[in-house]
Amino acid sequence: MNINPKKNLTKLGLQLPNVSTPGGNYVSVNIRENIAYVAIQFPILNEEYLHQGRLGNEITTEQGYKAMELCALNVLAQMDKKVGFDNIIGLNHIDAYFQSSEDWDESPKVVNGASNLFVKVLEEKGEHSRSIFGVHKLPRNFSVGLTTSFTIKK
Helix, strand or coil: CCCHHHHHHHCCCCCCCCCCCCCCCCCCCECCCCCCEEEECCECCEEEEECCECCCCCCCHHHHHHHHHHHHHHHHHHHHHCCCCEEEEEEHHHHEEEEEEECCCCCCHHHHHHHHHHHHHHHHHHCCCEEEEEECCCHHCCCCCEEEEEECCC
């Protein structure tokens, strides 16, 4: 199983963004034994805050998909920098968070932005389980956020 995530990103016309720095007293990637936990990633592209607002109000479902895709790119950037793609055994689970209008109900479509990207870039190593949470408010009024856990080589 010879997977080349960087080549897969290039094929998709994507590149990894610069990694963002934590906004508080925590680390971006916390490694315990052979599990890497990636702190929440938001739709930030090279220090620029994007996709701010509520899904169903200021943000469309299609924009939400792109926002979640950007969150996943930030996860991959963190993993590449802190762990290295060669050390990833597989993505375990993602927790997706979103803020929306009361009547908006298309969160699975939005979260597919992350799920699809992980599978396209990491192939079978990107298969995962997931949970989706609607929340009242996310930091900086981001529409979405994403946390993940990976199994890595020791």
